[in-house]
Amino acid sequence: MRRYIIPQMLVAALVMALSWLQCSVRAATASRxxxxxxxxxxxxxxxxxxxxxxxxxxxxxxVQRVSTKAQSGTTSRKPVFLYHGMLSGGESWLLNERDNSLPLVLADAGYDVWIGNTRTTDFSYGHTTASRGDQEFWDWSTDDLVAHDLPIMLQLVYAGTNQTAHFVGFSQGTQVAVGGFVEGHVLPYVDRVVLLAPVVRVDTIKSAMGIAAGLFLVDQMMLLARIWEFNAHLQSGEKLLNTICGYPNAHCYDDYISTFTGANCCLNETRRGYYEEYETQSTATKNLAHFAQQYRTNSFAKYDYGWWNNLFRYHSLSPPEYDLRRIPAMPMLLVYGGTDGLADADDVQLFLKSITFSPQELFLPDYGHLDLLVGTRSNVDIYPTVLDFLAKPDA
Structure with a gap:
C-alpha cells in the first residue's frame, strides 16, 4: 500500500461513504x-x-460509461475517468478512428471507462433553474470546476464501482484536477493520474489568443460588453478572433485552432470538417478571463474579483494561489509537446519545480496541443506509455 494514502485512510473512508449516499440520491441514468x-x-x-x-x-x-460488450455490467475492472479541456466536451476523446480514440483503447484493454462533461458543454444537461441565455449560467471559472464539477463526477464513479479511479485529463481538465488535488476535494477518489498537455502554469504560453487576452485585457472588454458566453462559431467570437489578430484582413477565425493552441504537427486535415461539427463548444467568458488573469500575474491563483470583492470572498486583497506544494506524492504521468502553444514546455517545467515529487514524463518534441488529443499517431506515440503506466502495480 502506498505510504501517501495511509494518513488519509480513515478520513477517506468516511468521505467515500457519505459521497456514495450523495451520488445515489442525485445521480440518475439518463436517456439521451x-x-x-x-x-x-x-x-x-x-x-x-x-x-x-x-x-x-x-x-x-x-457522464458516459463505456466498456466492451463482453465486459458490460461487471465492476471488477479498474475505472478510468477522462476529463476534457476548454471549448470541448467529452466527445473530444472520441473524434478519431476507433483504434486511435483513447476511451475505446482503454475499454479494449479491459478498463471501465467514464467520460466527464463540464457544466455548459453540449453533452451536459443544463441547469435546474438557469437557461443558456442567463448570466448565471455562464458565471463560472476553473474554481467552480474544482469545487463542484470534478468532485461530484468522481463521486459518481466511486458510487458506481466502489473503487478509486485512474484519472486522465487534457488541457484545462488537468488544471482542474491539480486544483482539486491542492484543495483535497478529489484525493479520496483518485489513484493514478495522467496529465495530457498539462495547462497548470500559464506564465509563458505562446497561444495568440492567450497572449492577446492577457496583455490587451480582451477578456475584460468582453465582460464589460456583457458577453457572458464565448464560442468561436458565434458572431461575437469571430469578431473577437479577428480583433486579436490585429490586422483587419487577417481573419483569424479561418484558422482559429492555431489561434488558440499554436501549431500542431499531426492532425488529419481530411477530418477537419468532421471535427468542426462538434468543436469548438462554448465556454464562459469568465473562464477565459481566469486564464488571462493567471497569465498576467504569473500565478495559478483563484479568480480575481477586484480587491474589494476579494476581501469578502477570500479575506485578502488578492486572490489566494493554489499552493502546488500541498499536492501529496502520487503516481503521475505528464505527457507534453515541444510546440504546444498552451501547455508550453517551460510552463510544464515550472509546474514540476513547484511540486514536491517527481512524476514520470513523456516529452514529444514535435507535438502541439491538439496532437495530444486527436493526433494521427497517438496510438503509437502516447497510448502504449499511458497503458503501461496505468497497469503498474501500486508500490
Missing part, C-alpha cells in the same frame, strides 16, 4: 437520443450508457 453514446460509441460496437449528476450549485452534468 443523439448523445455521446448514440453518436460515438454504440455504432462502434461498445457498450455505453448515459448518466446525469447534479452539482450542488444546480448544474446537470453528463
Amino acid at each position: 437520443p443523439g448523445g455521446i453514446c448514440e453518436i460515438f460509441v454504440l455504432p462502434r460496437g461498445y457498450a455505453c450508457d448515459e448518466r446525469q449528476v447534479q452539482t450542488d450549485d444546480g448544474f446537470l452534468l453528463g
